[in-house]
Amino acid sequence: MNKLRAFLFVLVTLLPALCWTAPLEVRRDIHFPNLPGYQVMACDFHMHTVFSDGTVWPTIRVNEAWRQGLHAIAVTDHIEYQPHKADVPTNHGRSHTLAESAAKSHNLILIKGAEITPDTPPGHFNAVFLSDVKPLDTPEFLRAIEQANQQGAFVFWNHHAWKGEEKGRWLDVHQTMYDKKWFQGMEVANGDEYYPTAHQWCLEKKLTMLGNSDIHEPDLRKESASEDHRTMTLVFVKERTPAGIKEALLAGRTIVWFKDQLMGREELLRPFFNACIEGREPNVRSKSAVVVEVRNNCQADICLEPAGPPPADQLPPRPIVLPANSTVLLRIPVTDPAKPVAPKYTAKNFLVGPGKCLSVTLKIPGQPLPGKKSGK
Ligand SMILES: [Zn+2]
Numbered sequence: 001m002n003k004l005r006a007f008l009f010v011l012v013t014l015l016p017a018l019c020w021t022a023p024l025e026v027r028r029d030i031h032f033p034n035l036p037g038y039q040v041m042a043c044d045f046h047m048h049t050v051f052s053d054g055t056v057w058p059t060i061r062v063n064e065a066w067r068q069g070l071h072a073i074a075v076t077d078h079i080e081y082q083p084h085k086a087d088v089p090t091n092h093g094r095s096h097t098l099a100e101s102a103a104k105s106h107n108l109i110l111i112k113g114a115e116i117t118p119d120t121p122p123g124h125f126n127a128v129f130l131s132d133v134k135p136l137d138t139p140e141f142l143r144a145i146e147q148a149n150q151q152g153a154f155v156f157w158n159h160h161a162w163k164g165e166e167k168g169r170w171l172d173v174h175q176t177m178y179d180k181k182w183f184q185g186m187e188v189a190n191g192d193e194y195y196p197t198a199h200q201w202c203l204e205k206k207l208t209m210l211g212n213s214d215i216h217e218p219d220l221r222k223e224s225a226s227e228d229h230r231t232m233t234l235v236f237v238k239e240r241t242p243a244g245i246k247e248a249l250l251a252g253r254t255i256v257w258f259k260d261q262l263m264g265r266e267e268l269l270r271p272f273f274n275a276c277i278e279g280r281e282p283n284v285r286s287k288s289a290v291v292v293e294v295r296n297n298c299q300a301d302i303c304l305e306p307a308g309p310p311p312a313d314q315l316p317p318r319p320i321v322l323p324a325n326s327t328v329l330l331r332i333p334v335t336d337p338a339k340p341v342a343p344k345y346t347a348k349n350f351l352v353g354p355g356k357c358l359s360v361t362l363k364i365p366g367q368p369l370p371g372k373k374s375g376k
């Protein structure tokens with residue numbers, strides 16, 4: 001009987017403690033490398049809730065993003081398009097307000113935004129880092145864009161070819177906005193769609209490249225895996241704050257993660273690739289090959305294909321897939337194992353422009369064979 005009493009005592013006293021320590025939710029982190037002076041943040045600047053044409057309550061957007069490892073989001077309900085207004089009355093900015101406490105408890109940066117939704121053309125534009133959404137509710141499109149800029153917002157052109165390239169053309173109205181610096185970026189990818197023309201325009205016109213989910217339905221993913229993740233923007237910030245994100249967006253320090261592709265300006269994508277790949281000292285050097293570990297430090301698989309003819313004294317390199325957050329063991333054929341090996345590849349899923357992949361070199365250090373003395 002005493003034993004039973006003791007058991008019940010332990011149960012009653014420990015059970016609440018066990019409940020307190022059980023995790024409320026689980027987050028699967030996103031791993032991409034930082035760059036010297038910059039930290040990487042995974043961001044999604046385009047999504048909807050029941051306060052426009054989405055089907056979820058605003059707090060759900062926070063839960064989804066946190067669970068999938070994102071660091072910052074903007075809830076951007078349509079200003080003009082409010083199909084649920086009989087049940088959820090128009091209340092601009094309310095979705096942001098409702099999501100704020102959830103964002104705080106999840107340590108997720110929540111940026112106030114809205115989608116300015118006139119007809120196409122001129123198309124839809126997102127304004128993020130707004131202070132007040134209401135003044136943007138005007139039938140005059142350019143007035144809404146001007147108002148967003150007066151609030152210090154970052155404005156970008158969404159899914160420009162959503163209704164076809166012919167309707168997503170660069171028109172006088174876009175040129176007017178561009179000349180006034182009233183929009184600073186474009187979506188190169190939106191959800192499952194990629195826009196090569198927007199990609200090219202971003203390069204030519206120095207606009208910031210963005211990739212966003214534009215989710216309307218619940219996003220049921222538990223993680224952001226290489227083979228299945230929402231479209232997002234990797235932002236390289238000096239500081240992990242809303243102001244830090246805005247500064248990085250204005251400076252164009254972004255890489256778009258869309259399906260199996262990473263897209264960005266070469267000056268950013270090249271150091272990013274070099275930070276993702278870690279080539280190590282070979283484990284074995286034989287007369288005909290070196291065996292070496294190569295690590296992929298990023299969340300995306302990296303696909304390398306041989307580029308051009310190999311150096312005269314080396315045999316052709318082979319195609320390689322480096323799985324996300326993994327180390328592979330490679331056997332690289334050589335004719336002189338003491339020499340450094342530098343096979344050249346094309347990183348097939350690192351795009352520096354539409355259809356243009358990043359050229360890279362794997363660098364495997366050389367070393368004299370045991371017993372062989374250096375000439376110096
Ligand atoms: Zn839209």
Ligand SMILES: [Zn+2]
Pocket residue numbers: 046047048115214
């Ligand atoms: Zn949208």
